[in-house]
Amino acid sequence: MIAAEPKACHTATVPDWQQELARAVRDPLELLALLGLTPPQIGPAVSAESLRAAAADFPLRVPRSFIARMRHGDPQDPLLRQVLSVPEELLAAADFVTDPLQETAARGAPGLLQKYQGRALLIATGTCAVHCRYCFRRHYDYSADQADDQPRWAAALQAIEADAQIEEIIVSGGDPLSLGNARLAQLLERLGAVQRLRRIRIHTRTPIVLPSRVDAGLCETLSRLRNRLVVVVHANHPAELDAPVLQALRLLGATATAVLNQSVLLAGVNDDAATLAELSRRLFDGGVLPYYLHQLDQVTGAAHFAVGDARAIQLHATLIATLPGYLVPRLVRELPGASGKTPIFNGTSGDPLKA
Ligand SMILES: *Cc1c(COP(=O)(O)O)cnc(C)c1O
Ligand code: SF4
Numbered sequence: 411m412i413a414a415e416p417k418a419c420h421t422a423t424v425p426d427w428q429q430e431l432a433r434a435v436r437d438p439l440e441l442l443a444l445l446g447l448t449p450p451q452i453g454p455a456v457s458a459e460s461l462r463a464a465a466a467d468f469p470l471r472v473p474r475s476f477i478a479r480m481r482h483g484d485p486q487d488p489l490l491r492q493v494l495s496v497p498e499e500l501l502a503a504a505d506f507v508t509d510p511l512q513e514t515a516a517r518g519a520p521g522l523l524q525k526y527q528g529r530a531l532l533i534a535t536g537t538c539a540v541h542c543r544y545c546f547r548r549h550y551d552y553s554a555d556q557a558d559d560q561p562r563w564a565a566a567l568q569a570i571e572a573d574a575q576i577e578e579i580i581v582s583g584g585d586p587l588s589l590g591n592a593r594l595a596q597l598l599e600r601l602g603a604v605q606r607l608r609r610i611r612i613h614t615r616t617p618i619v620l621p622s623r624v625d626a627g628l629c630e631t632l633s634r635l636r637n638r639l640v641v642v643v644h645a646n647h648p649a650e651l652d653a654p655v656l657q658a659l660r661l662l663g664a665t666a667t668a669v670l671n672q673s674v675l676l677a678g679v680n681d682d683a684a685t686l687a688e689l690s691r692r693l694f695d696g697g698v699l700p701y702y703l704h705q706l707d708q709v710t711g712a713a714h715f716a717v718g719d720a721r722a723i724q725l726h727a728t729l730i731a732t733l734p735g736y737l738v739p740r741l742v743r744e745l746p747g748a749s750g751k752t753p754i755f756n757g758t759s760g761d762p763l764k765a
Pocket of ligand 1: 523524525526529530531580750751
C-alpha cells in the first residue's frame with residue numbers, strides 16, 4: 411500500500427489581477443521608457459523632474475495591460491495622455507478648483523453622497539486600478555469617509571436602510587472593483603438584503619484598464635443581484651477596448667441587467683467625431699451601450715483637457731448624424747446644486763447638424 415501523500419499546504423494565492431495591480435507602473439519615466447519615449451518628446455519644456463513633480467501632486471498609476479494597448483513611440487497616444495503626469499497639471503487655471511462639484515457639501519453619512527432624488531452614491535473605497543489625470547475626485551479627501559473601514563461602511567449602510575426615499579444605490583469610489591471579491595460580496599449582500607432598493611449600480615473603470623479583474627468569483631457575486639444590477643464602466647477611446655476587454659465586458663453583461671458606459675470628453679484624447687463614433691461601435695461589440703459623454707469637471711490640474719461647449723455640441727451632433735440613437739451618449743455636465751446631470755445642447759430644434 412502506498413502511504414497517503416501529505417496534503418499540499420493551502421497557501422492563500424493572490425488573484426492574478428491583484429498581482430497585476432501590485433506591478434502597476436508608478437513612475438512617469440518608467441512609463442515613457444516602456445513606450446520608447448523621452449520627456450522632451452512629450453513637450454518642449456518637459457523634463458524628468460517636471461513629470462515627477464506632477465506625479466507627486468497626484469500619484470501616477472497604470473496597469474501594464476493598459477500600457478500594452480498604447481502605441482509604441484507615439485507621444486500623442488490617447489491612452490498615454492489620460493494617465494501620464496505632465497507639468498501642465500501644476501499650472502493654475504481660472505475656474506478650476508479642488509472640489510468642482512462641491513461634493514464635500516453633499517456628504518450625508520460618512521461615505522454616502524446624496525445629490526439626486528431616489529439615488530445615493532456610496533464611496534466604497536478610495537482606491538482605483540488606474541489614476542486618470544482628469545479625475546474630478548483627484549483632490550477628494552477620502553480619509554473623511556474611509557468607507558472601506560468596517561465601522562464606516564456600517565454607518566452608510568444604516569443610513570441607506572433607514573431612508574425610504576432611496577431606491578437606487580450607486581456603488582462608487584474610487585473604484586469599487588479594486589476591493590477583493592470577499593469584501594465586495596459582503597457589501598453587495600448587505601445592499602441586496604434591502605428589498606426597497608430597485609437597482610444596485612456599480613461604477614467602475616477597472617474592467618477597462620484591468621480586464622483580468624472580471625474573474626469567476628466576481629461574476630458569481632454579481633450574478634446574485636442580476637435582476638437589479640446595473641454596471642456602468644468608463645472608457646474614453648476605442649483603443650482601450652481590445653479583445654480581452656471586450657471579453658470581460660461580455661462576461662459582465664451576463665451578470666447584470668444592463669452594462670452602460672460613461673466617457674469624459676477630453677482634448678487630445680477623444681475630441682473628434684470619428685473616435686467617439688468608433689468608441690460607441692466597439693462598446694456595442696462588447697454588449698455595452700453608451701450612457702453619458704461628460705463635459706470635463708473643472709478640477710485643478712485638468713484644464714489642458716477642456717473642450718469648449720460649442721465644439722462638444724458639434725461633435726455630439728455629428729454622432730447623432732452617424733449612429734443609431736441607442737449608440738449616441740447623452741452629452742452632459744455636472745453642475746453643483748442641479749437636480750441631475752445637465753444636458754448640453756444648442757437649444758434649437760430641427761436637424762442637429764444644421765441648427
Ligand atoms: C452622477 C451621480 C449620480 C448618478 O446620476 P445618474 O444621472 O443617475 O447617472 C448619483 N449621485 C451622485 C452623487 C452623482 O454624482
Ligand atoms: S477610475 Fe474613476 S475615480 Fe478612479 S481616477 Fe479614474 S476617473 Fe477617477
